[in-house]
Amino acid sequence: MAREFQRGHKARVSDLTQGTDLYVGVRIAAPGLTFDISCFGLDADEQLSDDRYFIFFNQPKSPEESVQLLGAQAGDTESFRVTLDRVPEAIHKLSFTATIDGAGQMSHIGPGYIRIVAGGEEVVRYAFTGEEFTTERAVMLGDFYRKDVWRFAAVGQGFDGGLDALLKNFGGEVAEEEPAAPEPLSAGPVPGFAPPAGPVPGFAPPAAPAVPAQSAVPAPPPAPAFGAPVPPPAPAPAPQPVHAAQTVVAPLSAPPGALPPPAPAPYGQPAPYGQPAPAPYGQPAPSPYGQQPPGAPQGVPQGAPPGGAGLQAALQPYREVPTGQRWTAQNSQLVRVDLGTDGSPVLARQGSMVMYQGKVDFGYKGAGFVGRIVGNVTGQEMQLMRCTGKGQVFLADEGTHLHPVELQGDGICVSAENVLAFDESLQYEVRRIDGHGIPGGALFTMVFQGTGTVVVKTHGTPVVLPVTPTTFADSNAVVAWSAASQVIVSSQVSLRRHAYPGHSGETVNLQFRGAPGNFIVVQPYEV
Helix, strand or coil, X not given: CCEEECCCCEEEHHHHCCCCEEEEEEECCCCCCCEEEEEEEECCCCCCCCHHHEEECCECECCCCCEEECCCECCECEEEEEEHHHCCCCCCEEEEEEEECCCCCHHHCCCEEEEEEECCEEEEEEEECHHHCCCCCEEXXXXXXXXXXXXXXXXXXXXXXXXXXXXXXXXXXXXXXXCCCCCCCCCCCXXXXXXXXXXXXXXXXXXXXXXXXCCCCCCCCCCCCCCCCCCCCCCCCCCCCCCCCCCCCCCCCCCCCCCCCCCCCCCCCCCCCCCCCCCCCCCCCCCCCCCCCCCCCCCCCCCCCCCCCCHHHHHHHHCCCCCCCCEEEEECCEEXXXXXXXXXXXXXXXXXXXXXXXXXXXXXXXXXXXHHHHHHHHCCCCCEEEEEEEEEEEECCCXXXXXXXXXXXXXXXXXXXXXXXXXXXXXXXXXXXXXXXXXXXXXXXXXEEEEEEEEEEECCCCEEEECCCCEEEECCCEEEEECCCEEEECCCCCXXXXXXXXXXXXXXXXXXECCCCCEEEECCCCC
């Protein structure tokens, strides 16, 4: 049975299917509108650094055929074949998009979806409607992206502008000439694939439309075995010479009436006033004041920034980072969360909002009488606000470093002091740390579990260390640790150290134990 994704949901591809030869189908339609459905192969900086991985109607496949455009079939407006284990290492994300060709808005579209089919069986589907958009003319539907392993994310992020604007957003260039005629797609069967050995599903398009249709759509005939050779990649163009101007040779003799050049100053003594100082041995002589050094491009100010001059160039490094994800780190101290219409609010520390866009409501999130009592006793009380609506909220807290941590069914222990925000779908509770003789009473922490994201804040850049049988950490410096770790108070701590001057100052240490794979996070700061 296919898993139903909501906007912002993510999962490992291996949790959805063991196959890597996948069918991606997209359905999007509106009366009187035509859509261009494309796939962008992006690098680690989420830029289209290689135009050959922009897969659209005029370029239906990548060089090694890891991504292929198949056309409309099985009730889908457009479909692709994606072979993940053949995607080059330089490609970190495959982003599937839909844009309106001509006038129109995404708010006019009917119910649509993007789905993944493995071995002829649908494994995941993200459905959307026009009510989720307003004046956008493009939408980023879903992404395959690398994060240790291949994962899939339901994006559903609207984008102003058409295909050209979307292409420029990913760092591509829009050609001015008329596009070439699209390569005709075969009317025969879909290109087939040899099924992998064992239970891993092979490539197969869906047998029937996934949405109700007025008339039955016949399933495509069986595909022939895959065996076509992979064409080698095109060779890179040879670099063009930068400086092609002819070298100008100075005359060997001075013209009549010219003064002879001044004699150089003796070694170790300064040059006379008005004459250039001799260059150190082995280094080129400095250029006269007001002249550019030899080899420098003429007409370009030497002090101009490499990205160009002007206000736009100066602000370019600080522009918003629109990735289409639910949580996006804008820089090390500012994070943005996108609130959708999937009914998934966000809980954030009161006063942490620095800016928001859209229709967002901020409400007080009370802990209840019992929660306040537990928070006061354990020191793990969180003053939270509830963010709902549709828009983007930017969060920060006193310049601390922010780290969005994505949980997929696992858990993490974080002190309430180090939590900035988290998805309301996460489960959280107070956990006691075992130990004896702790100054001020027992130690406690918060445990977050489930599927969602929690934003952890630190003073400075933290370090993540594996848990070993001899791992100890200062309780004032440790930020978080894996929920499966066993934590006890170190028996090396003694209260009477406070009574003598010159003690180490390390009053409470925590010892961590656990199986391989557990970790702790320590910041370069003691609270």
